[in-house]
Amino acid sequence: DTAVSQTPKYLVTQMGNDKSIKCEQNLGHDTMYWYKQDSKKFLKIMFSYNNKELIINETVPNRFSPKSPDKAHLNLHINSLELGDSAVYFCASSQTPGQGAGEQYFGPGTRLTVT
Amino acid sequence: DAKTTQPNSMESNEEEPVHLPCNHSTISGTDYIHWYRQLPSQGPEYVIHGLTSNVNNRMASLAIAEDRKSSTLILHRATLRDAAVYYCILRDGVDRDDKIIFGKGTRLHILP
Numbered sequence: 725d726t727a728v729s730q731t732p733k734y735l736v737t738q739m740g741n742d743k744s745i746k747c748e749q750n751l752g753h754d755t756m757y758w759y760k761q762d763s764k765k766f767l768k769i770m771f772s773y774n775n776k777e778l779i780i781n782e783t784v785p786n787r788f789s790p791k792s793p794d795k796a797h798l799n800l801h802i803n804s805l806e807l808g809d810s811a812v813y814f815c816a817s818s819q820t821p822g823q824g825a826g827e828q829y830f831g832p833g834t835r836l837t838v839t
Numbered sequence: 840d841a842k843t844t845q846p847n848s849m850e851s852n853e854e855e856p857v858h859l860p861c862n863h864s865t866i867s868g869t870d871y872i873h874w875y876r877q878l879p880s881q882g883p884e885y886v887i888h889g890l891t892s893n894v895n896n897r898m899a900s901l902a903i904a905e906d907r908k909s910s911t912l913i914l915h916r917a918t919l920r921d922a923a924v925y926y927c928i929l930r931d932g933v934d935r936d937d938k939i940i941f942g943k944g945t946r947l948h949i950l951p
Contacts, residue, residue, distance in 0.1 A: 728882075757938075765924070767883065767941040780938050814882050827873070828939060830882030 727751050728831040730815050736837045737805055745800045745834045747815030755779070756798035757816040757828065758790060767814070773798050802836075810838045842866070843927045848946040851917050859912040859945055861927030866907050871930050873939070874901065874912045876923040883926065883941075886912065922949045 728749045737743050749756060757780075758770040772780040776792045787803045802809060815831040844862040851857040863872065873888040887894055887901045889910075894901040900913040914921055926944040 766943070767877075767926075769938045769940070772938060782938070816882075827885035827888065828875075828883075829885065833880075833882050 727829050728815055728817055730813075730831040730834050732834060733832065734835050734837075736839065738839055739805055739807060741805050742801070742803045743805060743836070744802070745813055745815075745836070747798050747800070747831060749796055749815075749817040749829070751817055751829060753817040753819055753829075754795055755818050756792065756795070757818075758798065758800050759814040759816060759830075761812045761814060761833070763811070771798075771800075805836075805838045807838050810836055812836070842929050842940065843942055845925070845927050845942065845945045847943065848948065850948045850950060851914075852950050853919060854916055857914040857917045857921070857947065859914075859925050859927075859947065860909065861911070862909045863927070863929055864908045866929055867931070869931055872901065872903060872907075872910050873928045873930050874899070875926045875928065875939075875941075876921075877926070877944075878920075878923045886925070888930075917947075917949050919949050919951060922947055 731746045755772055755774045757772045759767050760770055761767045769782050770784045771790045773792045775795050789801045791799045812833045812835050814833045816828045818828040819826045842865055871888050871890050874886040875883040876886050877883045887896050887899050889901045889903055902911045924944040924946050926941050928939055
């Protein structure tokens with residue numbers, strides 16, 4: 725069983741389009757995250773949600789909107805896609821932060837290519 | 840910015856131990872030391888974490904300096920599958936606004 729899953733694995737789209745990436749975790753964790761890994765391989769956190777509440781929003785353009793319908797899902801919707809949005813996006817989950825800093829579990833990633 | 844310093848890359852021979860160093864001179868009392876690794880074309884994977892004492896698990900050992908300003912991840916017997924980027928990260932154990940800040944990590948090459 726996959727602990728953190730993402731769909732789709734690959735996404736190729738044109739500039740200006742709107743797209744969504746879905747993430748689900750079956751670990752019973754309270755907190756979920758989105759990370760972006762750019763072409764230089766730097767991993768940066770974008771958002772985190774704890775029990776459907778936004779906890780972290782790291783200076784991400786408004787075109788990016790996370791949505792958490794329940795604590796097992798955190799989807800990422802991107803409006804008006806730009807070339808610079810091309811990257812690999814990783815979803816992750818963990819127990820509630822501030823309780824001993826347990827490990828985060830990452831999904832396999834979604835490679836987004838904007839043409 | 841990452842609060843840790845690691846060598847950009849290291850090499851090791853297969854079936855030999857590997858010691859990956861990390862400096863974190865500004866560590867606070869509530870920071871845990873975490874190690875993750877990222878295999879090619881995969882998401883980061885948790886390896887080990889500790890606070891003050893050395894830690895062992897099935898993947899690796901973590902040796903933490905007495906002043907906690909540095910630590911070493913030890914892979915006891917490297918295999919080709921251990922070739923990856925290894926990230927040393929500090930995480931606050933009490934801050935709800937906790938986030939993992941990844942640095943550049945150490946790219947570990949395993950020679951057959």
